Ligand SMILES: Nc1ncnc2c1ncn2[C@@H]1O[C@H](COP(=O)(O)OP(=O)(O)O)[C@@H](O)[C@H]1O
């Protein structure tokens with residue numbers, strides 16, 4: 012095989028499905044792809060993998076076997092579509108949602124696959140949007156600040172309920188038997204690489220952003236003991252493991268994984284990575300100041316910086332967390348497309364769906380068209396985009412959504428537009444936090460499924476006041492993984508170099524319109540007033556409502 016024929020495979024593990032992409036190493040051409048939906052999807056109301064026992068509010072679980080099915084079905088299907096010989100494949104890499112955690116035995120068997128634990132919700136994968144560990148996160152944050160822990164600043168002052176420590180502490184406190192049975196608390200990003208290679212390597216990205224691993228160490232046992240004496244050994248007993256850098260070879264493809272995928276045994280398998288972070292090189296946007304927003308179900312914002320700064324409410328700063336040699340910053344919004352989906356599915360009257368169907372449009376497209384016809388502010392609304400809590404900059408998943416200004420004249424397209432705007436205001440809040448912390452955002456680069464809505468993109472340019480570049484690939488994370496596979500296979504020295512050849516973006520695809528931008532400034536000021544009032548202690552009604560909801564749920568369960 013000549014070097015020109017070499018291909019790599021990137022597999023992107025999203026919230027509902029996994030996608031495999033076959034990419035030519037020499038120029039990044041995307042030759043074939045295939046998607047596999049997880050059979051069990053997201054279990055957020057009931058443990059549907061078993062008898063359908065109800066789950067408490069804010070839970071979100073998955074079944075690890077669904078991830079392996081992606082290797083067995085999507086990889087061979089993508090190869091077939093690409094029409095390439097498996098012998099041309101020199102490497103494979105994966106990216107995953109994060110922080111998505113699998114409790115396993117020493118061999119990596121998920122506890123949910125053991126008969127004795129299959130009925131226990133805590134034995135399953137806790138998906139990134141499992142938000143039921145907020146009480147544990149609150150205690151971690153309070154204690155970290157009271158002890159002036161040096162690492163808390165690296166996380167913008169808050170550890171999220173979505174992350175390894177809060178979720179791990181929840182397991183200990185709610186199902187100690189599962190906690191005791193768990194030999195490893197593994198990021199799904201690393202579990203899948205373990206399935207591919209037979210070796211467990213913890214990736215530097217999730218270890219840093221989600222696992223509080225900074226400057227070579229984790230929070231110390233004293234800190235953990237103060238949280239809960241039973242948690243003192245969490246790092247040593249459940250978490251700590253060999254760390255691999257991004258783009259490194261984790262191992263060779265095992266015989267078992269070669270049989271699942273149809274790929275040659277022994278080809279390079281890259282160290283695991285996160286869906287957001289792999290996308291930066293896929294957009295060829297890894298220079299300091301280029302913020303890449305991966306906009307889909309949620310939005311992740313990733314950006315390199317050449318120095319360390321403490322940005323309030325960011326998810327974290329990790330050296331080498333995106334590409335080698337630079338400080339990688341991450342921030343995010345836990346709900347974006349998810350909020351639009353909730354509105355379309357649960358709040359829109361039937362006549363709108365009928366009209367959309369009649370015109371061959373999706374409800375999103377119809378509402379966007381109607382919303383675009385009105386001037387800025389004509390709906391008289393402002394919304395808070397916290398339907399899935401707030402990841403940045405408040406880091407509080409007890410917060411919830413808000414819509415203000417509704418009257419008897421408010422139409423579905425008005426609310427839809429207010430929701431689109433609220434997410435852009437959320438992104439502007441994040442950008443302003445970076446700008447005022449000494450790591451300014453100079454270019455906003457958008458990737459992800461929401462690129463399909465040009466009105467939304469223009470709205471983001473107008474609201475943030477920044478020109479927006481757009482990734483060329485429609486499969487950014489899978490391409491980003493493919494880039495890391497090429498690096499792990501030795502075809503390029505690093506992900507930045509590989510990204511400059513295999514990735515790319517359209518520069519300044521959307522530029523701010525001065526009149527709209529000025530009009531949005533006024534609405535943004537109202538958003539910020541509500542944001543600070545409800546998010547910074549002015550009124551804790553959102554937290555109280557969630558507590559009431561939990562109590563009511565508890566009564567329902569015990570009735
Ligand atoms: N025309 C549209 N405008 C705005 N949002 C849309 C539109 N069509 C679909 N969506 C939203 O896009 C989201 C899916 O984005 P996608 O990037 O495909 O998913 P994921 O983040 O899981 O990879 C859904 O939450 C859906 O609500």
Ligand SMILES: O=C(CO)[C@H](O)[C@H](O)COP(=O)(O)O
Nearest residue numbers: 026108109139287307308309
């Ligand atoms: O926080 C993340 C990365 O750090 C998650 O992976 C992300 O928010 C989920 O991504 P998606 O919206 O694409 O399903």
